[in-house]
Amino acid sequence: MAALWRLDVALREKTFWKMLYESAARADEVLCLNVEDLYPQDKRGKITAKGGATEWIHWQSGTAQLLPRLIARRTHGPLFLTSRKAPAGTPTLDVCPETGRARLSYRRAEEIFKENTRLLANPLASPDDIEDLDGWTLHRIRHSTLTHDAEGGTSTPMLLARCRHASVCSLERYARPGVDAVARHVAERDPAARRRGPAYSGCPRSRSARGWW
Numbered sequence: 001m002a003a004l005w006r007l008d009v010a011l012r013e014k015t016f017w018k019m020l021y022e023s024a025a026r027a028d029e030v031l032c033l034n035v036e037d038l039y040p041q042d043k044r045g046k047i048t049a050k051g052g053a054t055e056w057i058h059w060q061s062g063t064a065q066l067l068p069r070l071i072a073r074r075t076h077g078p079l080f081l082t083s084r085k086a087p088a089g090t091p092t093l094d095v096c097p098e099t100g101r102a103r104l105s106y107r108r109a110e111e112i113f114k115e116n117t118r119l120l121a122n123p124l125a126s127p128d129d130i131e132d133l134d135g136w137t138l139h140r141i142r143h144s145t146l147t148h149d150a151e152g153g154t155s156t157p158m159l160l161a162r163c164r165h166a167s168v169c170s171l172e173r174y175a176r177p178g179v180d181a182v183a184r185h186v187a188e189r190d191p192a193a194r195r196r197g198p199a200y201s202g203c204p205r206s207r208s209a210r211g212w213w
Contacts, residue, residue, distance in 0.1 A: 001144055007116055007117075011066065013112060013116070015070045015080075016031075016104075017141060018059075018063045018066060021141050022058075023057040023059045024142055024146055025057040025142070027141075027142070029047045031080055031103065031105070032047065032048060033047060033079040033080070034076065034078055035071055035078075036075070043058060043060065043063070044058045045057050045059075049164060055164060073098075074096065074099070076096075078095075078096055081096055081099065081101040082102045082105075084101065085100045085101060085102075086100060086102035087102070106138075110138050113135065113136065113137070114134065114136065116135065118134065120135070121133070121136050122134075142163075145162075
């Protein structure tokens with residue numbers, strides 16, 4: 001994820017990806033957000049979830065810092081917009097009344113994400129082969145958020161609240177810590193490491209000072 005944030009992309013993509021990661025929301029839910037659905041002072045937004053229920057997503061400082069620049073002076077209409085005017089026949093709800101631009105579609109948003117993450121998804125590939133590579137899907141961001149939460153010790157109830165699933169079984173796909181997380185877990189619980197503690201530096205000089213040599 002750190003490599004993703006370093007990519008040189010437009011403000012719209014930076015904000016969209018950061019909001020997805022910090023909120024753990026589904027991409028289609030975030031793309032349906034309107035400016036009037038946002039509560040910036042509370043770092044939250046109102047979304048329409050599966051089944052038509054009204055739910056809330058929450059974000060952190062990264063998104064909060066980018067949103068004002070993305071919104072500019074707009075007060076209504078789709079949050080994430082295309083770069084061109086909406087074509088004739090576009091539903092009114094999907095057109096910004098102030099700019100005339102259309103709501104960014106899921107298909108186009110995923111296309112952009114895949115294009116920009118091809119080398120991240122294929123770290124051993126040559127840049128010359130980029131046209132033949134597949135990048136990440138947008139769901140990868142949500143999956144990463146929930147996996148990182150699980151690795152960090154987030155409780156099951158909170159994980160359920162974050163992903164907004166009803167069943168604990170749905171967490172199985174996310175609560176699978178990676179190799180590095182497992183290594184940290186094992187190292188932190190190593191009895192020998194706990195016995196050494198902060199008072200034991202493990203260096204010959206400290207042992208000599210205590211008459212151990």
